[in-house]
Amino acid sequence: MTRGITIALDGMGGDHGLETVIGGVEIATVRHPDVRFLIYGDEALMAPLLVKHPRVGAVSTIIHTDVAVAMDDKPSQALRKGRRTSSMWMTIDAVKEGQAQAAVSAGNTGALMAMATVILKTMPNVGRPAIAALWPTMRGESVVLDLGATIGPDAFQLVQFAVMGQAYARVLFGTPRPTVGLLNIGEEEIKGTEQVKDAAQMLRSIKLPFEFHGFVEGDDLGKGTVDVVVTDGYTGNIALKTAEGTVRQVLDYLRNAIKSSIMAQIGYFLAQGAFRALATKLDPRSSNGGVFLGLNGLVIKSHGGTDAIGFASAIDVAVDVASADLLHKISDDLSLLNGFDKNPSGASASDATVSNAEVPTS
Amino acid sequence: MTRGITIALDGMGGDHGLETVIGGVEIATVRHPDVRFLIYGDEALMAPLLVKHPRVGAVSTIIHTDVAVAMDDKPSQALRKGRRTSSMWMTIDAVKEGQAQAAVSAGNTGALMAMATVILKTMPNVGRPAIAALWPTMRGESVVLDLGATIGPDAFQLVQFAVMGQAYARVLFGTPRPTVGLLNIGEEEIKGTEQVKDAAQMLRSIKLPFEFHGFVEGDDLGKGTVDVVVTDGYTGNIALKTAEGTVRQVLDYLRNAIKSSIMAQIGYFLAQGAFRALATKLDPRSSNGGVFLGLNGLVIKSHGGTDAIGFASAIDVAVDVASADLLHKISDDLSLLNGFDKNPSGASASDATVSNAEVPTS
Secondary structure, eight states, X not given: OOTTOEEEEETTOSSSHHHHHHHHHHHHHHHOXXXXXXXXXXXXXXXXXXXXXXXXXXXXXXXXXXXXXXXXXXXXXXXXXXXXXXXHXXXXXXXXXXXXXXXXXXXXXXXXXXHHHHHHOBOTTOSSOEEEEEEEOSSSEEEEEOSXXXXXXXXXXXXXXXXXXXXXXXXXXXXXSOEEEEEOSOSSTTOSOHHHHHHHHHHHHBOOSSEEEEXXXXXXXXXXXXXXXEOOHHHHHHHHHHHHHHHHHHHHHHHHXXXXXXXXXXXXXHTHHHHHHHHHHHOGGGGOOEEEESBSSOEEEOOTTOOHHHHHHHHHHHHHHHHTTHHHHHHHHHGGGTTOOSOTTSGGGGGXXXXXXXXXXX | OOTTXXXXXXXXXXXXXXXXXXXXXXXXXXXXXXXXXXXXXXXXXXHHHHHHOHHHHHHEEEEEOOBOOOTTOOHHHHHHHHTTTBHHHHHHHHHHTTSOSEEEEOSOHHHHHHHHHHHHOBOXXXXXXXXXXXXXXXXXXXXXEOSSSOSSOOHHXXXXXXXXXXXXXXXXXXXXXXXXXEEOSOSSTTOSOHHHHHXXXXXXXXXXXXXXXXXXXXXXXXXXXXXXXXXXXXXXXXXXXXXXXXXXXXXHHHHHHHHTOHHHHHHHHHTHHHHHHHHHHHOGGGGOOEEEESBSSOEEEOOTTOOHHHHHHHXXXXXXXXXXXXXXXHHHHHGGGTTOOSOTTSGGGGGOOOTTBOOOOO
């Protein structure tokens, strides 16, 4: 159901600017013919590109601004100089004003998160937003969050991430009861940071519409042990980039190994279909698009360095979450946290029983 | 210079026990014919293995104990039931007593770290120990620490990790001034946890025998951007396991891609030399062996699930660090931290100038 869906696009974010955005929309028009776009950016720069891409013009409304948030602007700078007038601000504002159901920007993450939080505000029962993305696994895909929005969340914020992440997984994978794991350095209960241990205790004690699997480790990400992996933004970002770097490293080793002999090169030639399939499977562009969760509006962050193919993937994510009405699903599930005691191990543990909390009997 | 080196081995650690240890020593006798071994474990179980491996018997002294620390013992349990009598305790104690220059155990990490800390104590200027290991990179190898010993170190402890890690890199790679990076979620100074930001400030302000590169990100691990990557034990452990999992995932994809067509299988057959080289390069057994740094004695942790080939790699690490006298190099470098102000941004910042601290002029 993509009829009636409009996506707002920041035409001036990312390392490659408008060409990436317009090229991405061109691809998206084929995949989502019913979707309409609002593109915020410099009209003069856009005009020649729209001549080249008439299909984009046919489904898009261009809103002019020549104020851009720079890729190296600090969040505070971006808010100061880009308030109301920048393409990034206007893109997010379109979601707030109901002109679009989701916004996509390849602009700088810190600025985008700051602006999105200022404009859209956090949902009830959310302390801080999280960035969620799809992680390709041996079993398919998992939702992983937070990937860099919130450094040092407390235990209850990790619980909120779990609730938001599972709603995303339910919408995306159609699993009625997604499995959720907390990223840790061992499966035993005694391991890990206090936040992670306390969050696990909370997740065990409260009745929520998902299956809490317990702790998972770094290698469970690739295995796809659970549908949703929850962690703090610092660890999640490092894990994501470590995995991306490792993929490049293995492919680099593979290329060098193949170059090392004529026989291997012939073998490579014969197996090139398989290698192409591998490259497609590992292409970071196909899993581009991190969703900001916990705000009163849907904002999708595209990698800054991506191309049109990658930007089209971020648009896919926007269309998916908008047409599934993810926002309301998340806010419904978050309401289950109403009145939940945030300090079950603290001094007020004795009065920890609230409407939705339930001590498991097993 | 391995003459005169003796390595103490825990015969009862790991998932596969004595066979792995004796098999590992068999391999090590070829690589290090001058090295002698003390093996702690059950004599009755060892006897038949020594008949099978006469070369091991020729270079080893067996010290009997039938008390083993279990792989799932909590550190406190291990200390209670294994004090003095367990193979793990006796192995570490041999280092303390000067009978061996390094100890190797494949036993459980928490118990090993707890016992090693109790027996050997931390060095001056060390708050908590770290586990350092070699990380294969596109450029060669980097030292990465901490991989799981210390959860939530403060900024000054991260500085200590940097000092210890660079000493290890100097000894191992022979680089006179290793480059050191702090793992973070961006290269900008405003990003990351308070601990990481404060540690960066300290590392910039103090004169140390290495090059502080600044922040590095997760993908810099595989790239080999710096010789030493410093992080906390929680993040380091998750990054390591994420990378290991990603390697398995890519190889799994590769296998499936090749299985998908006859042509690819023929290609694989022709290129199998290259694939074998790749498999060897990515074999986790060849980088097995994490060194505990910051204690008054050298202890090497082998993966619990490794085999004889992997255990031999851990012995290699032990022989390397023992023959390079890593312990004294670390303690010399740590003395540069004498009197360093741990709160440069705190209230006492005005009197931060100490003997070895130097504010950079640029």
